[in-house]
Amino acid sequence: MQTLHVDLAERSYPIYIGAGVLSRADLLASHIVGRQVAIVTNETIAPLYLQKLQDTLANYRVTPIVLPDGEAFKNWETLQSIFDGLLGARHDRRTTVLALGGGVIGDMAGFAAACYQRGVNFIQLPTTLLSQVDSSVGGKTGINHPLGKNMVGAFYQPQAVLIDTRSLDTLPPRELSAGLAEVIKYGLICDAPFLDWLEENMAALRSLDQAALTEAIERSCAAKARVVGADEKETGVRATLNLGHTFGHAIETQMGYGVWLHGEAVAAGTVMALEMSHRLGWINADERDRGIRLFQAAGLPVVPPQEMTPAQFMEHMAVDKKVLDGQLRLVLLRSLGEAVVTSDYPADILSATLAADYPALVARLNNQ
Amino acid sequence: MQTLHVDLAERSYPIYIGAGVLSRADLLASHIVGRQVAIVTNETIAPLYLQKLQDTLANYRVTPIVLPDGEAFKNWETLQSIFDGLLGARHDRRTTVLALGGGVIGDMAGFAAACYQRGVNFIQLPTTLLSQVDSSVGGKTGINHPLGKNMVGAFYQPQAVLIDTRSLDTLPPRELSAGLAEVIKYGLICDAPFLDWLEENMAALRSLDQAALTEAIERSCAAKARVVGADEKETGVRATLNLGHTFGHAIETQMGYGVWLHGEAVAAGTVMALEMSHRLGWINADERDRGIRLFQAAGLPVVPPQEMTPAQFMEHMAVDKKVLDGQLRLVLLRSLGEAVVTSDYPADILSATLAADYPALVARLNNQ
Structure with missing residues (x-):
């Protein structure tokens, strides 16, 4: 496993890259503060990796939030369903949001984390090459507006990025x-x-x-x-x-x-x-x-x-x-x-x- | 006029308190960087102070965005109408959002500024006693969710707060x-x-x-x-x-x-x-x-x-x-x-x- 660092003073964080890092409970645990986590993912990724990640997080109270798949759903309505899931399961300010999926999931889960109760922790678990090399690093989060892409969002840095190279095996x-x-x-x-x-x-x-x-x-x-x-x-x-x-x-x-x-x-x-x-x-x-x-x-x-x-x-x-x-x-x-x-x-x-x-x-x- | 300072390192800002500060073009100009400003206000405040403020801002391209009045409208739909107004008038990243009204306007305009293009400048112009002594200072912004108040929002500091004590003359x-x-x-x-x-x-x-x-x-x-x-x-x-x-x-x-x-x-x-x-x-x-x-x-x-x-x-x-x-x-x-x-x-x-x-x-x- 390789580790890089994004250097942003008190908002610095590590990027772990390697085969199988999604199964590394120790890596995840070192970046989760409370007992609650929410896994935000989509209908394509959930059957492939959700159960595995839940097994890795056996010691936590886990709320899975499964969204429809695609850029067309990167909008307010889908974001709202993340808030519904978090509030419905009574997630408090110490919760950690895990973004399991591609760039759309990372952008939306990150923006939801930025806004939920004015900001909670989150971790990027990118499963597509695009999100692994681009959107999961750097803290840009957001949703689309009918008049323009990524027009509503936040700069909000994750606690960590875990890139499992094996997740590309299932990528079209x-x-x-x-x-x-x-x-x-x-x-x-x-x-x-x-x-x-x-x-x-x-x-x-x-x-x-x-x-x-x-x-x-x-x-x-x-x-x-x-x-x-x-x-x-x-x-x-x-x-x-x-x-x-x-x-x-x-x-x-x-x-x-x-x-x-x-x-x-x-x-x-x-x-x-x-x-x-x-x-x-x-x-x-x-x-x-x-x-x-x-x-x-x-x-x-x-x-x-x-x-x-x-x-x-x-x-x-x-x-x-x-x-x-x-x-x-x-x-x-x-x-x-x-x-x-x-x-x-x-x-x-x-x-x-x-x-x-x-x-x-x-x-x-x-x-x- | 009295001036206080909120001390938050690079996010520090002044609070100006006095009769007539809303007519002080110099004060506003010192906190606006571009040529575009949007005034977010509501149907109650607009007839009282909008024209006066537009006169003060004669040197800028001004987009007024008038929202319905009340806590019941502190929700996503109303927030979306601020984004519609900003995008419709092609406001760019250097725009400044002015929040003219009470706490609901300040919370929503501030949150819109926090999210629009991932963050633009804003100035608080609170017109109610409640917002003057509380919500306009400190950077809490947000909207309500059916399951809880202020559950979606951001910590986002304004460039300045201008408190015109004369605006209380019209307060019920x-x-x-x-x-x-x-x-x-x-x-x-x-x-x-x-x-x-x-x-x-x-x-x-x-x-x-x-x-x-x-x-x-x-x-x-x-x-x-x-x-x-x-x-x-x-x-x-x-x-x-x-x-x-x-x-x-x-x-x-x-x-x-x-x-x-x-x-x-x-x-x-x-x-x-x-x-x-x-x-x-x-x-x-x-x-x-x-x-x-x-x-x-x-x-x-x-x-x-x-x-x-x-x-x-x-x-x-x-x-x-x-x-x-x-x-x-x-x-x-x-x-x-x-x-x-x-x-x-x-x-x-x-x-x-x-x-x-x-x-x-x-x-x-x-x-x-």
Whole structure:
């Protein structure tokens, strides 16, 4: 088992990564203060891991709260059902909420913990690659609003994150690919040597090689922990973690939550960010294409939905949380491995990026 | 104008108290960072002060969000309408939410600010005595749940609190009395000399004497700022501010939110806390009666609802946020001016307190 640390003064916490950590009663016990715990999970994960986790927690009064599965349920009504479960079983301020599942479960259980009785402890137990390398680390929690993704939420840090690499054995291949989108992102924004490693190990990752997965998760979490430790509330460098997300969120919102997986939208959105960085003269065509090929190797879409117009992109991006005083800031690449957040770009370059012919670009690349 | 400070390291903020501070554009400007502000208020307050405040904020893009009035609307649906207003007018992360109204507005606008895009700035502009001396200071925000009051919320500090004493000119007498319940509370829990002052000045306060009101608000806010500065997240001494509130919340929940005003329920609840402190031998009958007389002088109810049974009290108190691992902690008085939080009391003394004949007790006192 490997242990990383997210360094946030009195809100610091460990990340444990390894095969079988979900069965480690000692690890869980060291981060639970009372006798009560609630396990928030969903209908897909519950049959796979809920009983096992309840066995690990035999010494506690456990309330399981099983939610419907999917981004479409990341809303107030589902959040309310967590509060109903906690209040119905009389959970007090010393309870601990365990988030067992993917990013949607982690975001909602974390936000419920942030708000229940004005804040109770929680522990992240991410079971998807996407949540293991991204959303379970860093304390962003929240729900969607009909007018925008993650518009209601809190910065709220967990007591610990336990990443069981064996839980990926049951992950559908499409979701594994979606998680790889965020793994590739870390290479693009801050770790160029990791891109070399990913090119060599992509096949191993997709065939669930445990050693390769463990290394990819460790490097991703270490990068995220570094960035979050430097900028918890996203006033600066943390925003670089959103490479591809402004375009990607627009795709998710336009297509309807859950139609495109988050990682799929991020992959296509990052291709747009690569293209814009290239149009700005910051990266060359080979570098752009190298990024696109990595997403393809991971089994991800690299072309935004063709029915989506530039005007629709602009409409959704105007409510992005990175808009400040009306200025749309974008995460772009100065070079492979170096992201910047900027609102200092010519408007026509953004327009051209939104209107670019991605199918033709990708066809050329595949014929090379 | 008087200025107090709530000392919470990087979350410190000033409280300005004085006649006409709502018209002080300079004060507001020094606590607003962007060009956008949202004014959250209600249908009662809007006709009285909204236009005036909008005039003060002529240099900003202002979105007024007018909510229905009352504790019955302190719920998710109303909160959602604040998010709708903010998103509809494209407020970004640098916006400032202004809470113009009483405690319900402050709690909901503050919680909306805590959650909107994971946290934006807000300023408290309390217009009722209750909110001026209590809820606007200290950062408790939240909404009610059908199973319990303030069960969903956040600790979230404002950038500033502006208390305009002239706004009490339009406050209904019943609400003025409700505010006086919390003023009396500060004397009972930590400032015995303030009880002498209140006995001498109660008539002046009820006739809206500005000098008396200003002094009462200053002493109350200073006491609250001291306690909150020592214990922001209510892990210890802050809980003493809830004198009478555990019994009082039970009354509010049982009777239906908004039937009893919060201050009225606190007054009757504090009479129960006085009676229990007396039954424990901590204060004598004269001290208990002195407290009861102050609430009577303030025009407040001192008898809990007679249709409410001890079993109903116990049921509601079991979900109180001060329950830890099944133990009900109560705020009681060691002496007048010295409150303690304790779960160390004989169960039969609590039962006897719930079953006591308050109408007879008060009748005896009135005949002395």
